[in-house]
Amino acid sequence: MCNHQPSATAGHGNLPLALDAFVGRAAELADLARMLDASRLVTVTGVGGVGKSRLAAQAAARSTPRDGVWRVELAPVRDPEFVDHAVVEALGLTDHTTRAPRETLLAHLAVRQLLLVLDGFEHLVDACAELVTDLLRRAPGLRVLAVGRRPLTVAGERVLPLAPLGEDEAVELFTERAAVAVRDDPDVRELCRRLDGIPLAIELAAGRLRALSPGQLLERLDDRFRLLTGGGRDAPPRHQTLRTAIGWSHELCTPEERLLWSRLSVFAGQFDLEAVEYVCSGQGLHADDVLDALTELIAQSVVAREETATGVRYRMLDTVRAYGAEWLEATGDADRLRRRHRDWYIGLATWCELDWFSPRQGEVAARVEAELPNLRSALEHCLGEPDDVHLGQYLAGSLWFCWAGCGRLSEGRHWLEQAVQLDSGHEQSRLKALWVLGYVAILQGDTVPALAALQECREEAERAAHPTAVAYAEHRTGCLALVTDDMERAETLLRSALDRYQEIGELNSNVLMGQVELAMTRAFQGDLPDAVRLCEDVRRVCEDHGERWAGAYALYVLGYAAWSDGDLARARGLLTECLGSAHAFHDLLGSVLTIELLALVTASEGDPAEAAVLQGAAAGMWPSVGLRLFGSAHYNAPHQLCEAMAREDLGDRRYEECVRDGARLGRKTAVNRALGRPLPALPTPRGPARHGRGASDTREPAASPTRKGGETAG
Secondary structure: OOOOOOOOOOOOEOOOOOOOOOOOOHHHHHHHHHHHHHOOEEEEEOOOOOOHHHHHHHHHHOOOOOOOEEEEEOOOOOOHHHHHHHHHHHOOOOOOOOOOHHHHHHHHHOOOOEEEEEEOOHHHHHHHHHHHHHHHHHOOOEEEEEEEOOOOOOOOEEEEEOOOOOHHHHHHHHHHHHOOOOOOOHHHHHHHHHOOOOHHHHHHHHHHHHOOOHHHHHHOHHHHHHHOOOOOOOOOHHHOOHHHHHHHHHHOOOHHHHHHHHHHOOOOOOEOHHHHHHHHOOOOOOHHHHHHHHHHHHHOOOOEEEEEOOEEEEEOOHHHHHHHHHHHHHHOOHHHHHHHHHHHHHHHHHHHHHHOOOOOHHHHHHHHHHHHHHHHHHHHHHHHOHHHHHHHHHHHHHOHHHHHHOOOHHHHHHHHHHHHOOOOOOHHHHHHHHHHHHHHHHHOOOHHHHHHHHHHHHHHHHHOOOHHHHHHHHHHHHHHHHHOOOHHHHHHHHHHHHHHHHHHOOOOHHHHHHHHHHHHHHHHOOOHHHHHHHHHHHHHHHHHHOOOHHHHHHHHHHHHHHHHOOOHHHHHHHHHHHHHHHHHOOOHHHHHHHHHHHHHHHHHOOOHHHHHHHHHHHHHHHHHOOOHHHHOHHHHHHHHHHHHHHHHHHOHHHHHHHHHHHHOOOHHHHHHHHHHOOOOOOOOOOOHHHHOOOOOOOOOOOOOOOOOOOOOOO
């Protein structure tokens, strides 16, 4: 029986003493101890260099079985027939009889209680599995701790997959091995992150500090396998360089598994099975064989399987991916695989854009969020290849719903600006990128570049007789007029764009947002009933199509109208629903605009302190979006009214204190606070009832310059 109190190994044993400090892994050690108490066979698995042997040795050293802890190093053994002999030798058994080694082992272990550590068995998995099964069945006092890059897969086995170190523990290990004060060096933290937290890689990098600074190490990390060499002379050969540590896993793979490993290197971040089957099959790897090869790579800790919000996905550590990329280049197949990767993710973006206007909108948002690393990789490839520039323009434009609807304005601006600066020879793709660029710039409050992009888009679209692009350019220009307080021009342009959409049969989230924006122009000009009519129509269409994102902006305008009518309970209900949708999509602009309006409702309910806190929270969020309230007098009016009401009740000093409290809230905390605040007993409504309302009233709806984007626009 093994227990796991921290003490030296009792009785006999051959477990070597560690020569350097064991860093971190407290949780994993505790888990391993519990598993050894509960099971007679525990296997620690993980990628090469992740620290499996060190963890197992540390756990074993804390065990106190009556007859000791015995370690068998199996990496040098090549012939499966010699596995039994290696265990006999490690146990120090001498037998000159004609008995088979297995019988010698069984006779020795039958009456003993000991822990047997089998380290590095992955290349002998069948022989080791058969031996362990036989020994455990016939030696009741035996426990086995196996260490390898894959499970043994036998009855009763408990598996502990060992992940790389977390960032803080990785930095601690680097600092300890470097023996110099580098803990607070930001280059060290970045180095540990890029090395995936793999202990072997970190220790090899620390050894390079004799000649290089952490910053120099970072600069040379693109060739990590050449850089990270020089492990200790006492280390096993497979751990003396990073290349040999990863290469050991590569040697254990079949040709099909090696081929898949190399091809998987084209993925960035996580990926799913459908993508693997499309991108990686063909030319030596049949589509029907991909799943089997992937399953084996998972078993060998080359690929990790993860449960995510979008289903089962897979990933590779950057170091493992880099090794595969070298092999892919060596095969001469890298360009073909990158093109297949590009095609898959352009297809994915196209499907997501079309499916955005559907009840699956939330699923689309989650899918695109999960696929962003691969979409970025596809964008980089397309915009870096002269023959593929038009595809990059198309991809950047097709992701409008991600940039505008899912809170990635800055990133979208980056890709779109790159895309439109390049000459692709394909007008349709560039026109789409132009109007999306103008749209994103509007939402950031950056009016001059927005106008330039939209004017160029419209002129080129009219010259090329492209009615869809003309409609989108006109729509966005109307939106720009809206946020710059030119209401008459905004109304004219938006009505014209909506007519164009109807003529060409366009109906999607963009068209609905155009109608919401038209409603805002009506509200800003004092015609709230017409604004309500327009938004109720949008709301009905959204309900018919399962659309939530554009519908949230309609709720925003309806919430303001309810506040203006003195129906504070209805206003809060509408705005809470609006904020919930915006936050679910990570739509930061929609979230902050709604919090601003909820602050006004809160002040009208008689809670000026909470209103000031919400205003402070919104103030803290605006810098991540762009120009606060677009610099618009119309959008700013509800904010000013709320501030005046709160200051009047609280006084300047208390108001400023509450605003500072709100500014210290994190984004998620601020949203949860705005969503979860219990409704107070409603006092006599303030705001509209107190101040009155007319055509010249400055309390226009803090309507948003809402997000739009076009699924089919040129």
